[in-house]
Amino acid sequence: MNNFLVLRLLDRLEGGFRRIGVDYRVMRSILQMKLTMDGRRTPTVLSGSQRKDEKKEGSPFRVQWMYVLMGVLMIMFILPQDHFMLQMSLIFSITMFMITTTLISDFSSVMLDLRDKNILFSKPVNRITLNMAKSIHILVYLLTLTLSLTGPTLIVSLFRHGILFFLLYAGEIILMDCFILVITALLYLLIMKFFDGEKLKDIINYVQILLTIGITVGYQLVSRLFNLVELSGAFKPAWWQYFISPVWFAAPFEMLFAGGSGQSYVLLTVLALLVPLLLIAAYVKLMPLFEQSVLKLAEQGTGGKENGRLADFLSRRICRSREEGMFFRFSWSMMKKERDFKLKVYPSLGFSIVFPFIFILNPVFTGNAAMLKDSRGYLFIYFSAMMLQTILLMLRYSASYKGAWIYRVIPLPGTGPIYRGMLKAALFRLLLPLFLVEAVLFIWLFGIHIIPQLAAALLSLLIYAVLCFRILPRALPFSEKFEAVKQKDFTASSFILLFILAGLAGVHYIFTLFPAGVYVYLLILVLANALMWKRTFV
Incomplete structure (x- = not known):
């Protein structure tokens, strides 16, 4: 099997995985098998134009022209050298909107997949290792999708604003993907805590609708943080803006590259760094509970017969x-x-x-x-x-x-x-x-x-x-x-x-x-x- 670049990068973090209770060698083998199998099928979301009768191998990492096109259009937001709060809030809101809706619609079946249990649960594989392998597998997909969307703006930012801007942008993209993945997983965990069997599956479907509505409405609210009528791009702090995550990720750019100062920018910058890290830590701790809850999906439920x-x-x-x-x-x-x-x-x-x-x-x-x-x-x-x-x-x-x-x-x-x-x-x-x-x-x-x-x-x-x-x-x-x-x-x-x-x-x-x-x-x-x-x- 191929020794994928992702695996070689993860090898450098082996010590960190072991400290949180992950059997790294086992996790690496599971990931290698998943990535190899992904290369032998055409996935639902990231499939290209392959026909049924073609014998070519599909790749989950095939660049999607629609996302690249959206990324090229977002270059207009990265070019100006002022009003970074407005520019980066719009970029992160569009990116989070696209990535989160993709995760909800196409990766939920992967997050809630039960096919591993028949093979791996009978083997000496601890639950945290299996969950970490599944999470990294999804994160690899998200990062690939995110790079298709943000790649054009990343390249332009390097030449337009310098290496520091580029590194900050790249780091926040990783934090953003972790934030999206963990928030979705923890929300599913909350639902699975109170429901089981078929009822749980229905509740998850309805939550997907509510998530999509919430993300779409939130995306519309971002542009209203600024005085766009006067084209001033003036940021007006308000208490409710601290709950809008794209603004968190935009604040560091305003502080470092536009001379923004004040308690609001500092607090938003702290939220951009601290919230994703705390969520990741919480998710790692709750991994065994998440796996135990996912097993409820195999239950048939006790609901009555369908009313036809x-x-x-x-x-x-x-x-x-x-x-x-x-x-x-x-x-x-x-x-x-x-x-x-x-x-x-x-x-x-x-x-x-x-x-x-x-x-x-x-x-x-x-x-x-x-x-x-x-x-x-x-x-x-x-x-x-x-x-x-x-x-x-x-x-x-x-x-x-x-x-x-x-x-x-x-x-x-x-x-x-x-x-x-x-x-x-x-x-x-x-x-x-x-x-x-x-x-x-x-x-x-x-x-x-x-x-x-x-x-x-x-x-x-x-x-x-x-x-x-x-x-x-x-x-x-x-x-x-x-x-x-x-x-x-x-x-x-x-x-x-x-x-x-x-x-x-x-x-x-x-x-x-x-x-x-x-x-x-x-x-x-x-x-x-x-x-x-x-x-x-x-």
Whole structure:
């Protein structure tokens, strides 16, 4: 097996690992095996454009062009030589937003992985060693991902601001990744302390949504720490700013390179160094408890049987045939039970919940909330459908994919009922409840007069769902293994679909310019839906 660079770097820290109770030789062997196996598969998150029929080895460290592109765009924040508090707060907020959401959506299954226990728990491997190997494994992924995102700004900072700035920036990136990893792990530990079995797995999925919402909203708050209206970049200390971590990491740059002084900068700098180190120490101490709690995920739970009456009721009302109703109920049940599906999809629900409101935050923050009632900001509800791409892409994958042979033996005239039932189940289980919740909030913000506009938006999103189905790669529901997920299937189509979604909102906007235009648009949408659903699922 390869003697990876990561392992050679860890060899220099062998003494430190031994002092905290880690069997370093065993941990190194586990890590070497994990990294070797990673090189023989194409991982879900960091996969490239490899096709199924290609025999090339996948690499988890393949640079992602999207992250590199984001890093190139962030160069504009690193170039100025003043207002370091503003510049570095924005850089760290964007980086933490991207890295944390990636960790939540794609590495949670690794953090909560139970496959090691069947092999390693029967061997003389202590729990702290196994947990440390797992944590370093995830940290290696995060650092690789972070370097793809921050690499361009790191290189520019070396030539623009000097070696000291570069070393401080690189050190804080490592602290930031440790902070993100430990906070996520400790939060999962807190949840696992009070729940077990299947209930615990559901709670973790819901926490992923809340984390995504919190991170997204927090990211929006960072820019409001400064007086951007006057372009002064003036930092105004306030008690609540001490709870926003990107500001911690920005404070040392302001002190060392912009002459910032005062108690606020000192305290924020201390937090940037002390909090990650204390969290790491706490995590090391709690590793045995974390491993013991993770074992609860293997429990089946004592909850009652699944209540399928809602699915039965809906299938009788909205499905055109018995076959379609059968696949509606099947898809509904699989979306509830499939753990990997929820791990991949639920974080995107968080984005869809919060994104429509992000665009209307400015009037609320500036005290001009009354302006909302006379605006067309309700059209931002279209962004609640951003999750549809992820949902429809992931509906083809399942841990029980080998059962897909059933599609071959069922006497069906075609695949139309299968796809129609699948799509209706996804819309009624995931999109419609989310849309209704946001519609209530939008009515509260904009007034009751927008109800026809929201009805038009919902009909437009039904058309958008069909367009997503037609553009994204098509496969029978839950018929492929999750390891076959190809990142290119999403990235290549996502931009097209985002433009289509924005286009639908634009068409809606045009109809709002005419008296009673929304009612004409409603009639057009009803006819268009009937035609598209009939032509698509033949």
